[in-house]
Amino acid sequence: DTGVSQDPRHKITKRGQNVTFRCDPISEHNRLYWYRQTLGQGPEFLTYFQNEAQLEKSRLLSDRFSAERPKGSFSTLEIQRTEQGDSAMYLCASSTGGGTGGNEQFFGPGTRLTVL
C-alpha cells in the first residue's frame, strides 16, 4: 500500500482521557500535515512538518495538543485531557516539498474521534 495511512480509524474515549493518533505518510514525501474536520465543515489546518521539523502550528492547536514526527517519517498527534469539543475527524496528508505554489497533498482516511 503506497497511500497515506492512519491509525486508528475510529476512537471513542471518555472526557479527560488522553488519545494518540498515528499517521504514516507516503514514503518519499517529506511534508506531513494534520487537519481537523467537524461535521458539516471543511477541514481546518492544525500543523505541518517538513521532515522532522514542525514548521507551523495553528492557533487551533491548544496546549493540550502535541504533534511529533521524530524521524521524519510517521507522525503522532496526541490530545491530552480530551473534551467533548475535540470530537472530530482528524485528517493527515503528505506531500513532496518545494515550489512556491506548494505541492499536491495526498490525504489519509482520517481518524474519527468521539469524546463521550
Next chain:
Amino acid sequence: KNEVEQSPQNLTAQEGEFITINCSYSVGISALHWLQQHPGGGIVSLFMLSSGKKKHGRLIATINIQEKHSSLHITASHPRDSAVYICAVRSKGGSQGNLIFGKGTKLSVKP
C-alpha cells in the same frame, strides 16, 4: 465571511446532467485545490491549479485569478460522483503548509 466560499452548499442532479460547483476566495493565492470526500471521510485530491484549466476524465477545473473564482465541472454525471467536493486555497505568501478550505458542496446524483 469565510476566505473561501463555495456554492451551492447542496446539489441534487439526475444522472447524466452537467454539474458546476463554484468557489470564490478573497485572498491572493498561489494554488487552488479541488478535493473529493466520500462518506466515511476519505479525501481524494482531484486537481491542483494556479491558472487556466485542467481536465481529467469527466472532470474539468477552471480558475480565473483576476476574478478570484474557480469552477469544477462534471460532465455526464453518475451516481458514483455523489460526494462532498471541497475547494481549498494556499494563500500567496502564506505558509507552505496551510491550506484554507471551503465548507464543501454536497452532491447527490440520482439514477
